[in-house]
Amino acid sequence: MKIFDTSLLDLPFYTDQHRQLARDLEAWVDRHQDLPRAHAHLSVTERGRLYTALLGEHGWLAYALDTSAATERPDLRSLCLIREAFAYLDDLLDFAFAIQGLAASPIAWYGNERQKADVLPAMRSGSQIGTLALSEPACASNLAAIGLTAQGSPDNRTITGLKTWVSNGNIADHHAVLVRTGEGPGALGLSFVHMPSHTHGLHIDEDIELIAPRAFARLRFEASPFGDQAIIGQPGMGFRYAMEILNFYRVTVGAAALGFCRRATQASVAWARTREIAGSRLIQSQMAMDKLANMSVYLDTSALLVARSAWEFDTGVKEVAAHASMAKLFATEGASRLADDAVQLFGAAGLVTDSVPERIFRQVRSLRIYEGTSEIQKIIIAGALARFGA
Numbered sequence: 435m436k437i438f439d440t441s442l443l444d445l446p447f448y449t450d451q452h453r454q455l456a457r458d459l460e461a462w463v464d465r466h467q468d469l470p471r472a473h474a475h476l477s478v479t480e481r482g483r484l485y486t487a488l489l490g491e492h493g494w495l496a497y498a499l500d501t502s503a504a505t506e507r508p509d510l511r512s513l514c515l516i517r518e519a520f521a522y523l524d525d526l527l528d529f530a531f532a533i534q535g536l537a538a539s540p541i542a543w544y545g546n547e548r549q550k551a552d553v554l555p556a557m558r559s560g561s562q563i564g565t566l567a568l569s570e571p572a573c574a575s576n577l578a579a580i581g582l583t584a585q586g587s588p589d590n591r592t593i594t595g596l597k598t599w600v601s602n603g604n605i606a607d608h609h610a611v612l613v614r615t616g617e618g619p620g621a622l623g624l625s626f627v628h629m630p631s632h633t634h635g636l637h638i639d640e641d642i643e644l645i646a647p648r649a650f651a652r653l654r655f656e657a658s659p660f661g662d663q664a665i666i667g668q669p670g671m672g673f674r675y676a677m678e679i680l681n682f683y684r685v686t687v688g689a690a691a692l693g694f695c696r697r698a699t700q701a702s703v704a705w706a707r708t709r710e711i712a713g714s715r716l717i718q719s720q721m722a723m724d725k726l727a728n729m730s731v732y733l734d735t736s737a738l739l740v741a742r743s744a745w746e747f748d749t750g751v752k753e754v755a756a757h758a759s760m761a762k763l764f765a766t767e768g769a770s771r772l773a774d775d776a777v778q779l780f781g782a783a784g785l786v787t788d789s790v791p792e793r794i795f796r797q798v799r800s801l802r803i804y805e806g807t808s809e810i811q812k813i814i815i816a817g818a819l820a821r822f823g824a
């Protein structure tokens with residue numbers, strides 16, 4: 435199974451450990467090629483639970499949950515390689531991996547020792563599932579405007595309201611919820627609160643179905659209580675923590691786009707080599723060459739942007755936000771174009787339900803929206819240009 439381009443892995447952005455991880459991932463994906471087909475009869479919520487457990491059992495979740503002593507974060511280049519390989523294999527496997535990592539980050543990065551001991555072992559083993567509940571119906575791009583507000587005295591507070599677009603919200607055992615706790619105005623008054631899903635008044639308000647189905651829900655809180663010990667990290671630092679987590683994971687979204695697109699490109703080349711059009715092969719048509727050449731340039735460019743950004747996080751470069759946004763923006767916008775070209779090369783065969791082009795066409799669309807829309811990435815990139823120049 436060939437997923438990674440060794441000419442890119444050989445660049446100094448990567449170490450021998452990453453190169454070995456890439457080989458291990460290719461071998462693992464090869465052994466699990468039947469995963470999507472074998473579980474196609476299960477619901478997305480059943481697959482979400484099963485895949486999370488599988489990832490824990492095979493040790494992959496440790497990459498997302500364990501932080502290095504040097505950066506106090508997981509190794510981002512490893513997370514990117516893992517998401518690239520899992521997206522290549524199965525959208526839901528990539529989703530299960532990414533959401534468990536995101537959900538664990540508030541406690542893994544900022545939590546106290548007791549919170550870490552209570553929550554992380556079960557999340558690392560995949561026996562429990564978490565969420566990162568930030569978005570609300572009235573604000574998701576603009577988290578500084580969060581409305582879910584704690585009421586009551588500091589050691590005995592409640593929240594009433596909604597969180598929406600919560601990945602794994604309907605199968606989770608606990609949630610990291612961004613709540614207005616009022617230490618300061620706007621972005622300065624938010625905190626992360628750890629809430630088990632059995633908390634009083636916490637309900638699944640709605641299961642949400644998406645273009646590429648997954649466990650996804652709106653959560654309702656009705657006077658749901660929490661005490662001081664449930665606050666993760668420093669009170670009032672929730673917005674900053676959320677931005678740090680989103681900046682970091684944003685790069686992995688670019689890596690996932692790359693995995694989907696590598697699969698679509700391989701399928702397109704194989705198709706164009708064999709498909710006969712007017713007495714010759716499709717691959718000999720200059721119009722097909724145009725699409726395939728664009729695909730190849732996209733793969734290399736996205737891989738380089740992802741590698742640079744992940745390397746910057748891992749080596750402690752100070753200003754990382756704009757390069758993370760570039761990697762996400764370029765890889766996810768390009769993925770939609772590439773997936774569309776793959777459908778076009780296949781013709782009607784590319785629209786057949788569950789064919790590679792049809793699947794990837796649907797699966798890459800959400801990448802341009804979650805963890806900061808493309809428009810938000812452009813605001814970050816242009817903001818850096820305004821501050822630091824070109």
Ligand SMILES: Cc1cc2nc3c(=O)[nH]c(=O)nc-3n(C[C@H](O)[C@H](O)[C@H](O)COP(=O)(O)OP(=O)(O)OC[C@H]3O[C@@H](n4cnc5c(N)ncnc54)[C@H](O)[C@@H]3O)c2cc1C
Pocket residue numbers: 565566567568569570573574575576598599600601602800803804805806807808809810813
């Ligand atoms: C698959 C998927 C998984 C998700 N998982 C989670 C999750 O686990 N937890 C969670 O909390 N949320 C999650 N989300 C929600 C996601 O973070 C939001 O959808 C995203 O932040 C955009 O918010 P919105 O959908 O409300 O769009 P809006 O913020 O309403 O944006 C609508 C449009 O306005 C544009 N826009 C917004 N602000 C500006 C601006 N300042 N300038 C110019 N244009 C702007 C946007 O780019 C977009 O085009 C998920 C979403 C998806 C699709």
